[in-house]
Amino acid sequence: xxxxxxxxxxxxxLARAVASGQVSxxxxxxxxxSIGKTALALDFARLLECERPDLTTGDPCGECSSCRTIAHxxxxxxxxxxxxxxxxxxxxxxxxxxxxxxNLTPSAGRWRIFIIPAAEAMTPNTVNALLKTLEEPPPGxxxxxxxxxxxxxxxTLISRCQSVPxxxxxxxxxxxxxxxxxxxxxxxxxxxxxxxxxxxGWAVRAMEHPEMREERRQQLAQMLTxxxxxxxxxxxxxxxxAADGDTARRALELWTLWWRDVTLAACGAxxxxxxxxxxxxxxRQGRALGPQRAEAFLRAxxxxxxxxxxxxxxxxxxxxxxxxxxxxxxxxxRR
Amino acid sequence: MKLTCKQQxxxxxxxxxxxAVSTRTTLPIxxxxxxxxxxxxxxxxxxxxxxxxxxxxPANVKEEGTTTVPARLxxxxxxxxxxxxxxxxxxxxxxxxxVSGQRSQATIRGMDPSEFPSIxxxxxxxxxxxLDAKELREMIAQTTFAAATDDxxxxxxxxxxxxxxxxxxxxxxxxxxxxxxxxALPGEAxxxxxxxxxxxxxxxxxxLPAEGVVRMVVTPNRNQVLFxxxxxxxxxxxxxxxxxxxxxxxxxxKGAATRATLDATQFRQAAKTASLFARDSANIVxxxxxxxxxxxxxPGIITLQATAEEVGDATTTVDAAxxxxxxxxxxxxxxxxxxxGVIDTPEVALELNLPxxxxxxxxxxxxxxxxxxxxxxxxxxx
Ligand SMILES: [Zn+2]
Numbered sequence: 001x002x003x004x005x006x007x008x009x010x011x012x013x014l015a016r017a018v019a020s021g022q023v024s025x026x027x028x029x030x031x032x033x034s035i036g037k038t039a040l041a042l043d044f045a046r047l048l049e050c051e052r053p054d055l056t057t058g059d060p061c062g063e064c065s066s067c068r069t070i071a072h073x074x075x076x077x078x079x080x081x082x083x084x085x086x087x088x089x090x091x092x093x094x095x096x097x098x099x100x101x102x103n104l105t106p107s108a109g110r111w112r113i114f115i116i117p118a119a120e121a122m123t124p125n126t127v128n129a130l131l132k133t134l135e136e137p138p139p140g141x142x143x144x145x146x147x148x149x150x151x152x153x154x155x156t157l158i159s160r161c162q163s164v165p166x167x168x169x170x171x172x173x174x175x176x177x178x179x180x181x182x183x184x185x186x187x188x189x190x191x192x193x194x195x196x197x198x199x200x201g202w203a204v205r206a207m208e209h210p211e212m213r214e215e216r217r218q219q220l221a222q223m224l225t226x227x228x229x230x231x232x233x234x235x236x237x238x239x240x241x242a243a244d245g246d247t248a249r250r251a252l253e254l255w256t257l258w259w260r261d262v263t264l265a266a267c268g269a270x271x272x273x274x275x276x277x278x279x280x281x282x283x284r285q286g287r288a289l290g291p292q293r294a295e296a297f298l299r300a301x302x303x304x305x306x307x308x309x310x311x312x313x314x315x316x317x318x319x320x321x322x323x324x325x326x327x328x329x330x331x332x333x334r335r
Numbered sequence: 336m337k338l339t340c341k342q343q344x345x346x347x348x349x350x351x352x353x354x355a356v357s358t359r360t361t362l363p364i365x366x367x368x369x370x371x372x373x374x375x376x377x378x379x380x381x382x383x384x385x386x387x388x389x390x391x392x393p394a395n396v397k398e399e400g401t402t403t404v405p406a407r408l409x410x411x412x413x414x415x416x417x418x419x420x421x422x423x424x425x426x427x428x429x430x431x432x433x434v435s436g437q438r439s440q441a442t443i444r445g446m447d448p449s450e451f452p453s454i455x456x457x458x459x460x461x462x463x464x465x466l467d468a469k470e471l472r473e474m475i476a477q478t479t480f481a482a483a484t485d486d487x488x489x490x491x492x493x494x495x496x497x498x499x500x501x502x503x504x505x506x507x508x509x510x511x512x513x514x515x516x517x518x519a520l521p522g523e524a525x526x527x528x529x530x531x532x533x534x535x536x537x538x539x540x541x542x543l544p545a546e547g548v549v550r551m552v553v554t555p556n557r558n559q560v561l562f563x564x565x566x567x568x569x570x571x572x573x574x575x576x577x578x579x580x581x582x583x584x585x586x587x588x589k590g591a592a593t594r595a596t597l598d599a600t601q602f603r604q605a606a607k608t609a610s611l612f613a614r615d616s617a618n619i620v621x622x623x624x625x626x627x628x629x630x631x632x633x634p635g636i637i638t639l640q641a642t643a644e645e646v647g648d649a650t651t652t653v654d655a656a657x658x659x660x661x662x663x664x665x666x667x668x669x670x671x672x673x674x675x676g677v678i679d680t681p682e683v684a685l686e687l688n689l690p691x692x693x694x695x696x697x698x699x700x701x702x703x704x705x706x707x708x709x710x711x712x713x714x715x716x717x
Contacts, residue, residue: 065449074364074450076384082361096486101384103489104532104574105558107452138489138577 004039005177005200006169014044014164015058023048023111024162025137028119028153029146031166033253034201037146038080038117040166045078046070048142049109066109076107081116088309090122095129102133102141112141119145120152127154134160152306168198182207195220197257219251223258224281226322228330238318248314249305256301262286263294285328293326300324336372336400336425340392342416342436348379348392349410351569354538356406357383367403368410369451370423370432372396376568377423380454381406384574386535387454388542391568400425402445404432412441454572455554457563463550464503464524468543468564474505474516475540477677477706481514482507482533493530493576495583496551496560500526503551506583507533512670513586513709529553529560530580535573542569587709588693591686593624593659595637596699599683603675605639605651610668612641612649619713620668624687626657637685641668655685664690665713671696674708 004011010029017023027044029037043060047053050060050067060067069075081098083090098114106112116122122130134143134157145161147153169177171193177200178189184207195216196203206212226237241248261279264270265286270279286294304321308314349368357365362384369380369389375396380389402425409432413421416436424433430445457463475494483491488510495506501524504517543549544566552561554572563570609620620641627635635657642648664687675683680698687694696708 069364069450072363072447072450074362076362076365076382076452079384080361100486103486103492103576103578104385105577107382107384107559107574140577 004036004043005181006173007036007040007166010040010164010166011043011058015047015055018047018053018058019055023142025141026134026143026161027145027164028150028158028161029144029164029166030150031148032168032197032199032257033148034199034205035166035168036200037148037166038115039201040164041115041117041144041146042070042078042080044144045075045111045113045115045142048111048113049075049078069108075109077109077111078113079115081114083121088121090116090118090126092123092126092129095122095126099129099133102143103138106140110140112138113144114141115144115146117146119147119157120149124154127157131156131160149302149305169200170198171196174198174200174203178203178207197254215247215250216254219254220258223251223255225330226325227285227328231323234322234325235319238322239315242315242318245308245314248318249308252301252305252308256298256305258282259294259298259301262289263291263298266291266294288328289326297324297326336370336402336423336432337398338372338377338394338396339420339422340377340394342413342418342421344392344394345377345413345421346410348390348567349413351390351542351567352379352381352388353406353410354542355381355383355386355388355571364403364446364450364452366406367446367451368406369401369403369448371401371448372399378568380451382452382454382572385532386538386574387452387570387572388538389454389570390542400427401448402430402432403448403451404443404445409434409443412443415439454570455552455559455561456570457550457552457561460552460555462523462525463552463563464498465521466503466518466549466551468545468547468549468566470518471549471562472540472543474503474518475536477516478505478507478514479533479536479540480507480673480677481509481512481708483509489576490530490578490580492533493578493580494533494536495528495580496531497528498524498526506580508581508583508586511667511711513583513707514674515583515587515707515709517705527553528580529557530576530578531560531573532576535571539571539573542571544569586693587707588686588688588695591659591688591695593626593657593662593687595624595635595655595657595685595687597637597653597655597683597685599675599678599681599698601653602637602683602685603672605637605653606668606671606675608649608651609639609641610672612643612647613668615643615646616641617713618667618669619665620671621663621665623663624655624657624661624685626659626661639668662687662690664694666694666710667713670710674710678702678706 029041031037046060046067051064052061070078174193174196175189178184192203241251261282262285265283266289270283304317307317365383371378376391377394378389378391419437422435432443432445434441478494491509497504501520502517503520506515539562544564547566550563559572559574561572613620620639623638625636627633635655637653637655639651674696678698680700680702682699684697684699693709693711697703698706
């Protein structure tokens with residue numbers, strides 16, 4: 001049975017909780033998109049329901065009926081709570097159903113587990129419907145929330161969950177997993193890992209979709225040059241990016257990862273920058289801008305994401321954003 | 336798997352298990368029905384995240400086997416076949432079930448049956464509670480309506496099933512009323528409480544056979560309750576509600592200062608009439624109990640009065656034999672029509688103390704000691 005990629009420290013911590021009988025009734029897995037938060041929650045659910053777990057390593061057996069049915073999303077006590085088809089936000093009815101089921105005893109296993117990915121995609125109403133279950137959890141219920149934007153969650157929600165912060169995987173971890181588990185050759189695996197920025201989920205999807213890799217290569221190149229671009233070039237870029245909502249979202253996500261690195265570099269914390277994107281360029285931009293300007297633009301990026309999520313006009317959002325983008329001379333040898 | 340059965344039997348079995356097919360599940364296997372040979376029958380099973388239902392359909396089994404099929408598609412197809420023999424044949428390599436009726440046949444793709452949640456059986460359990468199907472249905476009808484329908488207080492969405500002192504007690508309540516139905520058990524049964532979702536018992540009532548023995552068993556881990564009817568070997572298993580039901584005995588008034596005996600049909604009709612006028616005024620109906628005279632000439636009378644603001648009012652009287660003094664009390668009329676709708680004895684008793692204290696409705700006759708309905712009075716708004 002294959003365990004999930006990386007996150008060893010978090011897995012050990014969760015295994016200790018199971019071994020010592022100190023399982024919390026609610027967990028919040030945080031960290032950037034596609035680094036395996038939901039996969040880790042499912043892995044934890046398997047460990048809890050497994051009939052023969054190895055509690056020293058934190059590995060579920062992978063063979064018992066609980067392990068198999070969870071792997072195929074068929075376990076009656078493990079529910080992956082997702083927004084209705086075609087909806088971005090989790091509906092209040094869906095969460096009421098969770099609250100209802102949480103009051104019932106488990107069918108097969110010891111626990112009733114609800115995994116709620118992207119907890120930030122809940123309206124205040126939806127959160128309210130969940131709060132009672134969080135405040136007075138029925139025995140045997142474990143809620144597992146994940147979020148890439150925990151700072152946007154209601155404090156009442158955060159305070160009732162045990163936090164499990166996760167980091168992007170190292171490029172080495174992603175490379176190794178791509179080689180060992182998905183049979184990629186070493187060069188291709190390394191190249192993909194660089195584009196992935198520590199997001200194994202993205203790497204696996206991109207493996208089957210060359211167009212994802214290509215788009216990212218272009219976005220990466222564009223991002224590196226945009227700081228040196230003229231006003232007109234920026235407005236043209238904004239129009240192109242805003243033409244398609246999903247592309248726009250992915251670009252924002254990539255830029256956020258990049259500006260995280262620039263900000264870290266500006267603060268001198270280069271050991272924390274991801275190995276994915278070109279490190280030297282992040283350091284150069286960070287040094288040139290200084291921490292305050294770098295962080296200000298990082299905040300502008302996060303605000304733009306919130307605006308897009310609440311249906312702001314994409315083109316306007318991008319124009320404002322790109323005009324806010326600090327201006328820097330091109331790196332020597334670029335353009 | 337290779338078998339032949341009758342279309343009518345198969346359709347009936349599917350209509351029974353379809354009560355447990357999930358309508359909005361995210362688990363792929365739960366939109367399927369498990370089809371498995373069992374001796375000279377085929378067993379159908381369906382389950383959602385709350386209940387599971389399984390039953391046996393007589394069949395001529397030539398080859399054993401198990402598979403699952405998508406519930407809707409399979410049921411609709413079987414229902415479209417004429418009443419004649421139906422052949423089921425499984426191609427194990429592709430997990431496809433070939434279904435052949437008189438003029439049409441279909442191949443339906445299934446899923447790995449080993450992932451279908453198992454539905455326990457009563458067999459082997461130490462002391463099942465033995466019930467009569469007819470009485471069980473009555474017990475369900477007389478209690479479930481009193482349970483709450485929203486999840487604000489989860490324990491109130493359930494019916495307490497208590498085995499104690501050779502009796503089975505069903506109790507359901509919301510904040511304003513309580514229904515308690517008991518029955519004596521024939522054999523020995525281990526004492527214990529479980530809290531069964533009222534919704535589950537509603538489904539059980541729909542699929543119970545008209546008569547025959549029904550066994551009730553709590554699974555060893557006390558997570559599920561199982562009802563197993565002998566006819567068609569229909570089984571329903573349900574998850575339970577976690578939590579402690581309040582001590583309902585304490586809510587039942589110990590005596591009655593005023594006790595009225597009424598004709599059930601008249602009382603029901605009077606309550607219905609009052610409810611028409613109470614609809615727009617929070618269902619308020621005033622009951623005026625007149626004790627009458629002890630001379631044997633002036634009988635007791637109960638007057639039901641409801642007022643619809645701006646529309647009018649209605650007054651209906653019901654003859655009553657009244658013990659004790661007269662009084663006026665206000666009830667939510669829906670709580671009266673609800674209970675009068677599930678009592679079928681000719682006469683009922685209404686027991687009251689003070690206008691601010693709960694009233695009790697009971698059937699008169701054999702059921703008198705078996706059924707108690709407690710209803711909280713409302714406060715006068717004027
Ligand atoms: Zn296992």
